[in-house]
Amino acid sequence: MQYDLFTSVPAFRLISLSSGSSGNCYYLGTSKYGILIDAGIGMRTLKKYLRDYGVAMETIIAVLVTHDHGDHIKSISGLGGKLNIPVYATETVHFGIERSKYLESSISASRRVIEKNMPFSIKDFQITAFDVPHDTIENVGYQIKIGEKTVVLITDVGRITPTIEEFAKTANHLIIEANYDEEMLLNGRYPQHLKQRITSGMGHLSNRLTGELLTSIYSNQLDEVWLCHLSQDNNHPELAYKTVEIALKEKGISVGKDIVLKTLSRGKPSGLREF
Numbered sequence: 299m300q301y302d303l304f305t306s307v308p309a310f311r312l313i314s315l316s317s318g319s320s321g322n323c324y325y326l327g328t329s330k331y332g333i334l335i336d337a338g339i340g341m342r343t344l345k346k347y348l349r350d351y352g353v354a355m356e357t358i359i360a361v362l363v364t365h366d367h368g369d370h371i372k373s374i375s376g377l378g379g380k381l382n383i384p385v386y387a388t389e390t391v392h393f394g395i396e397r398s399k400y401l402e403s404s405i406s407a408s409r410r411v412i413e414k415n416m417p418f419s420i421k422d423f424q425i426t427a428f429d430v431p432h433d434t435i436e437n438v439g440y441q442i443k444i445g446e447k448t449v450v451l452i453t454d455v456g457r458i459t460p461t462i463e464e465f466a467k468t469a470n471h472l473i474i475e476a477n478y479d480e481e482m483l484l485n486g487r488y489p490q491h492l493k494q495r496i497t498s499g500m501g502h503l504s505n506r507l508t509g510e511l512l513t514s515i516y517s518n519q520l521d522e523v524w525l526c527h528l529s530q531d532n533n534h535p536e537l538a539y540k541t542v543e544i545a546l547k548e549k550g551i552s553v554g555k556d557i558v559l560k561t562l563s564r565g566k567p568s569g570l571r572e573f
């Protein structure tokens with residue numbers, strides 16, 4: 299773990315404030331500045347969570363948006379509108395946000411357009427967005443570098459692509475979706491069209507496919523993996539963890555020794571990582 303030598307405080311912190319279809323929001327920050335990735339929880343809850351971790355709202359200098367689904371943009375009007383915090387998204391994702399029923403007031407003054415595969419910087423954060431297939435007009439993952447460390451977030455993943463593998467390989471800390479257990483979804487109460495949507499290659503990622511991705515991209519630079527966006531109906535945290543753990547073990551990668559693995563709880567802060 300890399301600490302500032304003089305103050306012995308962490309150089310930066312990563313927090314999962316909420317994960318899952320009821321709302322997704324991550325915080326990444328240094329002692330001076332912070333950014334949010336997605337803003338899928340209500341403003342009041344978001345403010346409370348940040349306060350609980352001692353993060354002042356005034357230190358938030360950007361919100362990065364993956365895509366326009368409600369569970370990722372619920373408080374985007376509050377952040378981008380009322381608080382005028384810059385909202386970073388691709389042109390297409392901005393278009394999606396603008397026509398979304400979750401947008402309560404205009405965020406045009408805080409609109410910042412980014413391009414996929416074009417690195418950009420905000421203060422100490424070096425950021426690259428990349429394409430992630432999902433059933434919306436556009437969805438991106440984010441690679442964020444602070445100093446020597448790289449955090450990669452990939453959520454709402456229809457299928458694994460070479461681009462996803464390429465970016466996942468760069469991570470020291472990876473947040474990756476493990477949405478559903480294949481058997482639970484198959485035998486569950488969801489209507490057939492919804493089951494098809496989820497498994498279509500434009501929906502979400504199963505525990506099994508997440509395990510396969512991790513075994514194929516693993517190297518000793520990958521320190522920690524957080525499994526995110528677990529389905530309430532078609533998954534259990536223990537099942538997601540076990541499925542991925544077994545997949546890794548089959549390739550000789552030992553959870554706890556070679557890699558730290560965590561599942562993020564739905565709808566409440568759960569992960570905290572200090573670098």
Ligand SMILES: [Zn+2]
Pocket residue numbers: 318319322367369370454527
């Ligand atoms: Zn989602």
Ligand SMILES: [Zn+2]
Pocket residue numbers: 365367432434454
């Ligand atoms: Zn989505």
